Amino acid sequence: MKTICMYFEIHMPNHLKRYRFFDIGTDHYYYDDYENERATVEVAERSFIPSLQAMLEMARTYGKDFKVALSISGVALELIEQYATSVLDLLQQLNETGCVEFLAEPYSHGLASLGSTESFVDEVKRQSKRMKQLFGKTPKVIRNSSLIYNDEIGATVAEMGFKGIMVEGAKHILGWKSPHYVYSCAHDNRLALLLRDYKLSDDISLRFSNTSWSEYPLMADKYVGWIADMPAGEDVINIYMDLSALGLYQPLESHVLDFIKALPAEAQKRGIGFATPSEVIAANKPVGPLEMLHPVSWNDEERDTSSLLGNCMQRETFNKLYDEKIVGRILACRDRRIKQDWDRLQASDNFRFMTTKDVNAYRGIYESPYDAFTNYMNILGDFLKRVKDLFPDTVENDELNSLYTQITNLDKDLEVKTKEIARLRARLEKYEPKEEAAPAVEESPAPAPAPAKKAPAKRAAAKVAEPEEAPAKKTAGKKATSAKKAPAAKKKPAE
Amino acid sequence: MFGWEFPPKIYGGLAVASYGITKGLSLQGDVQTTFCMPRPTGEEENFLKIINMSQVPIAWREPNYDNLCSRLVGHSADDYYRFRNHIYADFNYMQGLDDLGCMGFAGGYPGNLHDEINNFSIIAGVLARSEEFDLIHAHDWLTYPAGVHAKMVSGKPLCIHVHATDFDRSRGKVNPTVYSIEKNGMDHADCIMCVSELTRQTVIHQYHQDPRKCVAMHNAVYPLSEEIRSIVPNKKPDEKVVTFLGRITMQKGPEYFIEAAKRVLDRSRNIRFCFAGSGDMMQAMIELAATYGIADRCHFPGFQRGRQVYECYKNSDVFVMPSVSEPFGIAPLEAMQCGCPSIISKQSGCGEILTNVIKVDYWDIDAMADAIYSICTHDALYKYLSEEGLKEVDQITWEKVGLRIRSCYDQLVGRGWFDVNDYRP
Numbered sequence: 001m002k003t004i005c006m007y008f009e010i011h012m013p014n015h016l017k018r019y020r021f022f023d024i025g026t027d028h029y030y031y032d033d034y035e036n037e038r039a040t041v042e043v044a045e046r047s048f049i050p051s052l053q054a055m056l057e058m059a060r061t062y063g064k065d066f067k068v069a070l071s072i073s074g075v076a077l078e079l080i081e082q083y084a085t086s087v088l089d090l091l092q093q094l095n096e097t098g099c100v101e102f103l104a105e106p107y108s109h110g111l112a113s114l115g116s117t118e119s120f121v122d123e124v125k126r127q128s129k130r131m132k133q134l135f136g137k138t139p140k141v142i143r144n145s146s147l148i149y150n151d152e153i154g155a156t157v158a159e160m161g162f163k164g165i166m167v168e169g170a171k172h173i174l175g176w177k178s179p180h181y182v183y184s185c186a187h188d189n190r191l192a193l194l195l196r197d198y199k200l201s202d203d204i205s206l207r208f209s210n211t212s213w214s215e216y217p218l219m220a221d222k223y224v225g226w227i228a229d230m231p232a233g234e235d236v237i238n239i240y241m242d243l244s245a246l247g248l249y250q251p252l253e254s255h256v257l258d259f260i261k262a263l264p265a266e267a268q269k270r271g272i273g274f275a276t277p278s279e280v281i282a283a284n285k286p287v288g289p290l291e292m293l294h295p296v297s298w299n300d301e302e303r304d305t306s307s308l309l310g311n312c313m314q315r316e317t318f319n320k321l322y323d324e325k326i327v328g329r330i331l332a333c334r335d336r337r338i339k340q341d342w343d344r345l346q347a348s349d350n351f352r353f354m355t356t357k358d359v360n361a362y363r364g365i366y367e368s369p370y371d372a373f374t375n376y377m378n379i380l381g382d383f384l385k386r387v388k389d390l391f392p393d394t395v396e397n398d399e400l401n402s403l404y405t406q407i408t409n410l411d412k413d414l415e416v417k418t419k420e421i422a423r424l425r426a427r428l429e430k431y432e433p434k435e436e437a438a439p440a441v442e443e444s445p446a447p448a449p450a451p452a453k454k455a456p457a458k459r460a461a462a463k464v465a466e467p468e469e470a471p472a473k474k475t476a477g478k479k480a481t482s483a484k485k486a487p488a489a490k491k492k493p494a495e
Numbered sequence: 496m497f498g499w500e501f502p503p504k505i506y507g508g509l510a511v512a513s514y515g516i517t518k519g520l521s522l523q524g525d526v527q528t529t530f531c532m533p534r535p536t537g538e539e540e541n542f543l544k545i546i547n548m549s550q551v552p553i554a555w556r557e558p559n560y561d562n563l564c565s566r567l568v569g570h571s572a573d574d575y576y577r578f579r580n581h582i583y584a585d586f587n588y589m590q591g592l593d594d595l596g597c598m599g600f601a602g603g604y605p606g607n608l609h610d611e612i613n614n615f616s617i618i619a620g621v622l623a624r625s626e627e628f629d630l631i632h633a634h635d636w637l638t639y640p641a642g643v644h645a646k647m648v649s650g651k652p653l654c655i656h657v658h659a660t661d662f663d664r665s666r667g668k669v670n671p672t673v674y675s676i677e678k679n680g681m682d683h684a685d686c687i688m689c690v691s692e693l694t695r696q697t698v699i700h701q702y703h704q705d706p707r708k709c710v711a712m713h714n715a716v717y718p719l720s721e722e723i724r725s726i727v728p729n730k731k732p733d734e735k736v737v738t739f740l741g742r743i744t745m746q747k748g749p750e751y752f753i754e755a756a757k758r759v760l761d762r763s764r765n766i767r768f769c770f771a772g773s774g775d776m777m778q779a780m781i782e783l784a785a786t787y788g789i790a791d792r793c794h795f796p797g798f799q800r801g802r803q804v805y806e807c808y809k810n811s812d813v814f815v816m817p818s819v820s821e822p823f824g825i826a827p828l829e830a831m832q833c834g835c836p837s838i839i840s841k842q843s844g845c846g847e848i849l850t851n852v853i854k855v856d857y858w859d860i861d862a863m864a865d866a867i868y869s870i871c872t873h874d875a876l877y878k879y880l881s882e883e884g885l886k887e888v889d890q891i892t893w894e895k896v897g898l899r900i901r902s903c904y905d906q907l908v909g910r911g912w913f914d915v916n917d918y919r920p
Contacts, residue, residue, distance in 0.1 A: 021762060021864070021865055021872075022758060022762055311879055312875045312878055312879050313873075313875045313876055313879050315875070316873065316874070316875030316876075317875075356879075356883070359850060367854070368850075368853065368854065370853045370866070370869075370880070371853070373869070373873070373875075374869035374876070375865075377869060377872075377873055377876075
């Protein structure tokens with residue numbers, strides 16, 4: 001049976017503000033709040049809300065006969081949480097119908113998959129965690145930013161335990177092969193590749209309202225007819241696009257949502273079903289491995305990364321951003337603002353704004369690629385300086401990591417001890433209900449478990465009631481191996 | 496074609512543009528150009544016919560043939576006699592006639608410029624009667640009266656070329672005499688070629704011309720000669736040079752360059768700023784630099800000519816043209832030919848045909864400083880602009896301009912009027 005797998009990406013960038021080079025070192029806030037609010041509200045009202053409502057309606061009408069997959073980038077989720085919470089409500093409602101699968105993707109919608117595997121893995125984990133928090137399920141299928149994929153990325157995500165990944169069905173990769181089968185990763189056959197049918201996808205996202213297109217007006221029966229007419233055996237039709245295609249690229253006046261709503265009924269007539277990516281992977285065995293040495297993406301006609309990393313300005317930015325030392329430091333540090341800025345600065349849109357391939361490309365607040373480059377590099381200059389100021393330049397990343405491991409271990413120790421103290425104190429109170437806690441303290445270290453040998457004596461007990469936080473950085477800097485110093489450090493607010 | 500300047504004698508951009516246009520047309524093979532100018536040097540290239548307006552008779556004299564031949568610069572003695580047969584009124588009353596019956600021109604831009612323009616127009620009347628031609632093309636306002644006169648006499652279509660308007664030169668405070676000459680020329684013209692869309696809009700709105708007869712005809716550049724290409728840049732590795740090249744006058748916006756320089760130097764001291772050129776604001780600019788305490792980083796080498804100009808570009812890391820109003824501005828194209836990235840004001844006409852340059856508003860000194868700093872600090876941007884700029888500017892040739900002018904000519908000669916809507920470049 002033929003199956004349609006529809007997937008929509010929810011992403012919008014954090015617009016950066018005009019940042020001059022003389023702001024470097026003085027101003028650490030990089031965002032254009034006004035533009036972010038305006039853009040988020042606009043895309044939510046014109047596209048996300050009506051589209052999600054339409055899907056909700058479809059889910060309620062067709063029940064199990066309609067399935068869809070969605071993914072939200074972490075940075076977009078932050079914007080939605082801030083400016084357009086109604087989108088979140090709709091997503092929740094949609095989730096409750098059970099017809100939707102949420103996918104994993106890199107938190108920042110950035111290019112970490114090409115720059116730093118370490119950071120990529122970290123981002124995907126964070127994103128998966130958010131999805132689990134919000135929608136109750138850990139994603140099993142992943143899509144990378146702009147559908148960027150090559151064999152190495154495949155191996156990485158397979159290692160992380162993902163069952164499948166979405167890939168552009170680029171002609172120059174497939175050759176005579178059809179995108180309507182499930183393939184497997186050339187480096188790891190546990191990972192299934194779902195190939196986007198760019199023709200059918202672009203028919204909706206790029207051409208739907210184009211009156212000079214030969215197939216205009218596109219009707220649901222014709223569209224589903226094309227799918228039904230495909231050769232037997234070509235069972236998986238993957239239609240992937242940005243959610244903003246519905247409503248923003250293709251205006252609502254073009255009745256694109258009515259078209260989408262009509263699809264399940266037409267599909268039913270012809271015995272075509274809908275499925276989520278996980279269901280597709282479960283139902284279809286990979287027909288064979290697909291080798292992809294060079295990254296492909298769903299951008300442009302070339303389906304490669306040339307609109308993101310095509311010119312030397314973009315490559316310079318990329319190299320600065322994913323410098324090994326920098327990435328290591330950012331991952332090691334616990335400064336939340338740095339981590340957040342790192343997510344936002346990575347977003348691939350920042351690279352897209354610098355493209356010189358298309359003179360009329362959308363560039364956000366920028367007028368030209370040079371303008372985009374200059375502004376971004378100013379911000380990056382300030383950001384990198386902040387990262388470098390975190391730790392002395394002489395400290396290597398490995399050293400940093402071992403220090404952090406120590407801190408983490410100490411944290412765990414402390415946690416164990418705190419619990420122990422609380423338990424003992426409670427027990428003590430049972431025995432000596434009238435007495436003060438002070439005399440009891442002297443006894444408490446003794447029964448503590450092995451790691452607590454040098455447990456903080458007097459003050460520790462007085463502080464047990466305080467909520468435990470991670471110890472301050474100072475401990476790390478001084479290579480504190482003795483737990484004695486921990487309580488002293490505790491006074492400082494944790495980073 | 497009426498013009499005021501022609502190489503090798505160069506006063507400003509007009510000579511270069513006149514050369515480029517005539518050369519571009521001559522390459523088509525079937526366009527014959529007669530270039531009438533006040534005072535040729537005799538060393539002009541000979542792909543076109545030069546008529547020396549200083550030696551066109553307007554009063555009958557009988558000069559000795561040998562004497563005549565030895566004295567004529569530009570056209571021949573036969574031309575002289577033919578012109579003499581077409582004197583159309585008695586100009587003996589005029590002051591300054593020489594023994595050939597001609598009015599001399601000082602050349603260039605002397606104090607009695609208005610008299611010279613008038614004389615130029617009188618002589619054009621003689622030429623219009625004696626020469627055979629299909630079309631009149633007049634460059635810049637100095638020759639408009641001559642063009643109009645020639646059109647009145649011959650009835651041939653008049654095409655005028657607006658290289659600049661008085662609105663650009665004076666920031667809006669126009670000289671009424673100049674304005675009236677310009678306006679009169681435009682009113683009589685059948686086709687107005689403007690060096691940029693910016694200028695075209697000025698012509699339409701300030702001179703109230705019909706948009707249909709105005710067309711933007713962008714300038715181009717000639718490929719660099721081998722001699723200039725072989726100049727080896729003399730750059731210091733740890734120092735960057737930012738250059739302003741042009742007349743230091745109000746029109747060119749030098750004060751914005753200083754302001755931007757100050758902002759850049761506040762942060763980074765290994766950048767030098769070079770003001771190549773002279774002009775009435777030079778003194779004020781030196782004082783301004785001193786006031787800001789950046790005089791040690793600002794250099795004023797004075798007016799540059801010929802090879803020096805290209806050396807200057809080659810030694811620079813950034814070229815800045817912050818013109819307040821620039822009809823076209825050929826300098827950034829020359830800088831790009833030398834591989835020097837350019838920052839130009841959005842008020843410059845050449846920005847309309849360039850993509851690999853950074854464009855900022857002339858008053859936006861923050862953006863200008865940012866762009867300068869960015870090119871100086873990020874090699875990727877420098878490299879990109881330098882390489883892509885060179886590729887781009889190599890595509891802008893006078894041959895193409897010649898073809899576009901030709902298509903306008905074809906309309907004018909073919910049916911007698913010009914409509915920009917029918918113009919297909």
